[in-house]
Amino acid sequence: MSEWWTYRLTSFLLFSPRTYYRTIELYNLAIWPAQLAGMAIGVAIVVLLMTSIGQRGRIIAALLAACWLWIAWSFHYQRYAQINWVAPWLAAAFVLQAVLLIVAGVLGGWLVLQPVGSRAFAIATSLVAITVVGYPFLAPLTGRAWTTAEVFGIAPDPTAIATVAVLALVRGRIRWLLLVVPLLWCAATALTLWAMKAPEAVVVVVATLFASWPALRGSRNQIRATEAT
Amino acid sequence: MWTRRRILRTLAVCGAYAALRPSLARAQSRSILTRPIPSTGELLPVVGLGTWITFNVGDDPAARDACTEVMRNFVEAGGRMIDSSPMYGSSQDVIGYGLRKAALAGRVFAADKVWISSGAQGREQIERSRRKWQVSRFDLVQVHNLLNWQEHLPTLFALKAAGQLRYVGITTSEGRRHRDIEQLMRNQPIDFVQVTYNPVDREVEERILPLARDRGIAVIVNRPFREGALVRALARQPLPAWAAEVDCGSWAQLVLKFIVSHPAVTCAIPATTSVAHVRENMNAAYGRLPDAELRQRIVAVVERA
Numbered sequence: 432m433s434e435w436w437t438y439r440l441t442s443f444l445l446f447s448p449r450t451y452y453r454t455i456e457l458y459n460l461a462i463w464p465a466q467l468a469g470m471a472i473g474v475a476i477v478v479l480l481m482t483s484i485g486q487r488g489r490i491i492a493a494l495l496a497a498c499w500l501w502i503a504w505s506f507h508y509q510r511y512a513q514i515n516w517v518a519p520w521l522a523a524a525f526v527l528q529a530v531l532l533i534v535a536g537v538l539g540g541w542l543v544l545q546p547v548g549s550r551a552f553a554i555a556t557s558l559v560a561i562t563v564v565g566y567p568f569l570a571p572l573t574g575r576a577w578t579t580a581e582v583f584g585i586a587p588d589p590t591a592i593a594t595v596a597v598l599a600l601v602r603g604r605i606r607w608l609l610l611v612v613p614l615l616w617c618a619a620t621a622l623t624l625w626a627m628k629a630p631e632a633v634v635v636v637v638a639t640l641f642a643s644w645p646a647l648r649g650s651r652n653q654i655r656a657t658e659a660t
Numbered sequence: 661m662w663t664r665r666r667i668l669r670t671l672a673v674c675g676a677y678a679a680l681r682p683s684l685a686r687a688q689s690r691s692i693l694t695r696p697i698p699s700t701g702e703l704l705p706v707v708g709l710g711t712w713i714t715f716n717v718g719d720d721p722a723a724r725d726a727c728t729e730v731m732r733n734f735v736e737a738g739g740r741m742i743d744s745s746p747m748y749g750s751s752q753d754v755i756g757y758g759l760r761k762a763a764l765a766g767r768v769f770a771a772d773k774v775w776i777s778s779g780a781q782g783r784e785q786i787e788r789s790r791r792k793w794q795v796s797r798f799d800l801v802q803v804h805n806l807l808n809w810q811e812h813l814p815t816l817f818a819l820k821a822a823g824q825l826r827y828v829g830i831t832t833s834e835g836r837r838h839r840d841i842e843q844l845m846r847n848q849p850i851d852f853v854q855v856t857y858n859p860v861d862r863e864v865e866e867r868i869l870p871l872a873r874d875r876g877i878a879v880i881v882n883r884p885f886r887e888g889a890l891v892r893a894l895a896r897q898p899l900p901a902w903a904a905e906v907d908c909g910s911w912a913q914l915v916l917k918f919i920v921s922h923p924a925v926t927c928a929i930p931a932t933t934s935v936a937h938v939r940e941n942m943n944a945a946y947g948r949l950p951d952a953e954l955r956q957r958i959v960a961v962v963e964r965a
Contacts, residue, residue, distance in 0.1 A: 437836055441887070445749045446716045447933075453720050513718035514749045 440626045446514045448627040452579045455586065458510045459578055462585065465501075469584025472498060473563030473593065480556045480597070483547055488601075491544075492536020495594055498584040499529040506587060521616075525587070528594075528612040535605055543602045551600065551645035558596040558642050562589045573630055588631075591616045592638045599646035606646055614643070692738035692945050695926045697827065698876035699851045704769060706920040707945040708741030709734045709938070710882060710931035716749035723933075728758035730938045735767050737942035743854075743880065743929045744793075745773040745804050746785055752792035760794055770795050771852075771880070773831060775804035779811020786819070800852055802829035806837055806844070813848055827851035833882050835863050845871050854880040857925065858890060859918050859962040869924035878926040881919050885930060890915060894965050906954060907947030912937070916944035918958045921951075 446454075459466065472494050479487045503525035512518035536542035545552050566589035567580035583589040591613045598609045617639040624632035694703040709731070717723035731742065744751045752772070759765045770793055776785045786801055801816055803809045809830060819825040829852030832841050838855075845853055845868070853872060855864045861883075872879045885891045894911040908914040912930070919928045930941045950958060 437834065442834075445713065445747075447713055450717050450720070450723065453723065454718055457718075457720060510718075514716050516747075516749060 440622060444623070444626045445516075448629060450514055451623075451627065452575055454510055454514055455581065456576065456578045458506060459580065459582075459585075462505060466580075466582040466585050469498065469582045470563060473559070473583040476593070476597065477556060477560045477563065480544070480552075480559065480600075481547065488542035488544055489537050489540055491597060492532045492542045495597065496529040496532035496537065498590050499525045499532065499594075501584070502587050502590060503529065506585070521619075524612050524616070528609075531609055531612070535609060541601075541603065541605045544597075544600045545602060545645070551648055554641065555596045555600050555645050558638065559593045562593045562596070562638065566592075569631055569634060587616060588620050588635060591620070592635065592642055595639055596642035596645075599643055601646075610643075610646060614639070690946055693920065693949070695878075695920075697851060697878045697926065699827070699878070704878075704927050705738055705740050705945050706925070706927055707739060707916060707941055708743060708769075708771075708880070708927045708929040709739055710929035711742065711744045711751040711755060712748055712882075712931050713887070714931040714933045715744070715751035715754045717754055717933075718750050719753075724754055724757050725761075726933060726935075727754050728761050729935050730932060731755070731758040731764060731768075732762040733935050734938050734942065735762075735764050737939060738945065739938075739942055740767070741769040741771055741880070741927050741929065743771040743882075744789075745775055746789055747773070747775045747804060752789055756792050756794040765795055769799045770797075771800040771802070771829075772798050773802045773804035774812050774816070775807055777808055779808050779815065782808075782812045782815045783819070786815075797824055797826075799825075800827040800829055801825055802831045802852060802854055804831055806830060806832060806840055809844065813844075813850075817849070827878075829853060829878075829880070831880075831882070832856075835861065838863065838868060842867060842871060845875055845877055850877060852878045852880055852926075854882055856883045857881045857919055857922070857928075858884050858886060858915060859959050860886065860890060862959070865922070869922060873924045879924050881925055881928040884916060884919050884928045885912065890962070894962065897965060900957075900961060902954070902957065905948070906950045908944070910940055912940055913944040914958060915962070916941060917949055918955055920944070921949040921955060 476491055476494055479491050503522040507518045507522035507525060511521065563583045567582050570577055570580040581588055583593055594613045595610060595617065598606050598613065601609065617635055621632050621635045621639070624635060693706045695706055696703055715727050717727060742755060744755055746752065759768065772786070772789050772793065774782050774786055776782060786798070790798060801819070803812045803816070813828070816825065816828040820828055828850050830841065830844055830850055831854035832838070833856045835856060841853060841855070844850065853868070855868055857864050857869075869879065891912050894915075899908070899911060899914070903909070903914050906914070906917055908917055916928055916930065919925055932938050932941065
């Protein structure tokens with residue numbers, strides 16, 4: 432791209448805010464009542480996080496992978512691609528995330544979560560719960576119709592935020608590999624919303640920072656432990 | 661029987677009627693402002709229709725119908741040039757939908773672009789675009805933002821020579837790559853150049869617009885309202901009374917008349933999703949145009965806003 436410095440954020444926005452939210456609305460109407468299934472999966476993940484059953488890492492990874500696969504196909508490839516020619520690549524990135532979750536979490540069993548009871552754990556679990564239950568309320572709170580509500584497991588933004596919150600609790604360096612796509616999506620969607628002057632941009636940024644905190648804190652502790660030995 | 665005396669009397673009565681009804685006389689004499697395409701002399705109305713962002717509405721039936729109404733009103737008001745690009749998401753599909761639904765295909769000047777890195781895939785992309793528009797051929801295809809013009813321009817000239825295309829052009833926006841644009845205007849037999857121009861962005865006045873006149877190249881003006889920001893900023897102050905001297909009832913019309921009153925400009929292409937706005941824009945293609953003194957007043961008042 433020539434003279435890249437002359438481009439503004441809005442130069443990359445291919446659609447109007449009205450078209451963007453209308454796309455979400457038509458998607459919601461077309462897939463109803465899949466939103467209920469998405470919320471049920473979200474609630475199940477919160478419950479699994481609060482229990483200490485042996486296979487919870489594998490189950491959570493499988494549930495998250497299912498959500499990422501669904502969004503890749505049903506939202507990015509079938510809907511968003513109509514107004515954004517980058518969307519097929521976004522669909523591929525979401526499929527990649529699902530594959531990583533299946534390989535590392537379901538087959539590898541490497542999704543070992545921090546113990547229940549830590550402060551990081553409480554923050555992450557609360558954030559997942561708030562995202563699952565509260566994110567749809569952003570639509571009416573920002574003056575949009577309920578039909579444009581973004582639901583966990585169905586819409587990319589709440590799904591990515593909740594995924595970051597869960598993966599930030601994972602022990603070991605594998606979490607950084609698993610966090611790449613969700614964090615990149617959060618950054619991309621925040622920039623898109625910012626370009627549209629949508630207040631949700633701030634919500635995405637703040638929620639992502641909170642969600643990432645346990646991962647950053649875990650890395651710092653790991654470095655300190657290494658230095659101590 | 662129609663004798664000479666009767667004919668003269670009838671004409672006299674008609675003349676008196678027209679004099680008594682000036683508005684009717686004005687309406688009858690109202691003709692759209694046009695500019696010739698220098699390479700052929702074909703006349704084009706000075707206001708066209710852009711589709712960046714506004715026509716990218718996906719498969720939303722209500723939004724597609726709204727775009728169709730914009731196109732219908734545009735053509736009914738005398739408009740001809742509709743401009744799009746493969747870069748504009750679903751805009752080409754939406755144009756095709758509207759042209760078919762409102763039966764407008766033969767009445768528009770179809771302007772599109774080639775926008776792909778691979779020169780070998782240029783023809784294929786143009787053909788895909790043509791199928792989306794549902795037209796027999798494009799009137800104009802432009803190299804979008806000069807992307808791989810080295811390979812695309814020969815393709816476009818070949819299509820023109822084969823009668824599969826009527827005009828060839830190049831585009832840029834927001835002042836980018838003006839040196840390259842100038843070079844191509846000097847060295848390539850292009851028919852059209854598309855640039856950004858409005859009372860704020862006037863860099864093209866220095867070299868590109870004079871060069872277009874010298875070389876006989878038609879000029880399309882994009883982003884006349886800076887994607888709406890210019891008109892929104894101007895709306896905070898009242899329209900000057902002298903706007904009526906050039907038959908302008910709104911800031912949008914004053915800005916458009918400033919643009920199309922430049923002698924090198926062939927056509928400005930504002931984009932909109934609103935029927936009211938397209939009618940308002942098309943009204944700028946009628947009536948008087950500002951002279952040099954009034955153009956300076958427009959610049960002064962816009963710069964103060």
